[in-house]
Amino acid sequence: MRKIDPVKHEEKRRQILQAAGQCFLSDGFRGASISDICARADISPGHLYHYFDNKEAIVAAMAEMGIEYATSRIRQIMEADPDITLSGLMERLAEDKLRRSPGPDRMPYQLFLEILAEAARNPPMAELIRRHTRSIQKVLADFLRQSQLRGHTDPSLHPEEAALVVISIMDGVRLMPLRDPTADVPRMLGVLKTLIDRFLSPKRS
Amino acid sequence: MRKIDPVKHEEKRRQILQAAGQCFLSDGFRGASISDICARADISPGHLYHYFDNKEAIVAAMAEMGIEYATSRIRQIMEADPDITLSGLMERLAEDKLRRSPGPDRMPYQLFLEILAEAARNPPMAELIRRHTRSIQKVLADFLRQSQLRGHTDPSLHPEEAALVVISIMDGVRLMPLRDPTADVPRMLGVLKTLIDRFLSPKRS
């Protein structure tokens, strides 16, 4: 008999997912066809359906992957530097996005947009976004609470609310290259750092 | 002979555009089919092609309409109340979005997302977004300059840059209901008002 090799299986899934990502990037979730994805992954349609039940499942898996990554990256940065400020964290994340190398799991902002648009009309996808948001919000809120205790952050701010606002700001940042591709990103980051620092600062504004 | 009636023609276009908007809302630009749109507009496919060259043209017209509206709304608010603060303006815009009545030209945030996702891979659409952004940015930057002269705004801020940041923040706000539909929007608006006020305030942070 022959046993299924879970490592190879997972690897193949990854490979398909990566090909799908490139197709989604240029044609969107609905615009990209199964045969496009198959051609890019260099497999046949029948083959693909051994790894994913249907197209929807590919989209879901891709969203899950990209979104998991964002959360884990935040945790990773915070653990590596527990005394980091929130604006410092934001700067770090933004730097990630500027890096030329796309990285294996990094989700380009185009795909992020695609996921959001899908979530606006696809309840399961919306739930994925919400879970992800709650998860990050919790991490940031905990951070803010500690920062408040140390006197580094305005104690009158509600941690959960402020965290959600910070997440929204980061969302906005992600859209900036679309709004204005000529924007001097490092400069804009500086402005954003100012923005967040002033927002959180315990001193009266 | 019979002459074409431009008024009726334009009205019909509007009607089709509205039907298309509802279809796009539930299925996305690519997901919505011509026959869906025709069914909802209660016309035949052949008929539709008397008003639009192709599906792309419908999408483009819809984006243009929604986006024109946003710009004119900002101008309108500013002209009605020349002494409004920037956070006040933002509050006003957010109130618009909260209103239950969808209004004739108002673009729901789902469609805004759809447009952004499309812009990420469709150069003409991207250009539309950029034109629109520059237009709003200019209005806000002019406003900030005046506010700086009056001493109401931190003079060290670069007006164009700050304007772009403010636009980004508003983008983030638009995504908030997707991130967390249970968020208490009026409360969050209060937090955002604080954020922007502290950002722009001339007093040292």
Add this chain to the structure above:
DNA sequence: TATTTAATAGAGGGAACGCTCTAACTATAA
């Protein structure tokens, strides 16, 4: 009223779609 043309309907062509199905191939366990 006669004529011209805009306005409308709807069938269906050609292509692409997602997905299934059969069948062959290959690597492993017995």
Add this chain to the structure above:
DNA sequence: TTATAGTTAGAGCGTTCCCTCTATTAAATA
């Protein structure tokens, strides 16, 4: 070596897609 089952290919089914085409009706000028 043989049997088993994981792996792969690719044809093609049924559907849907965007759009064109022809035909009919309605309205406005001459």
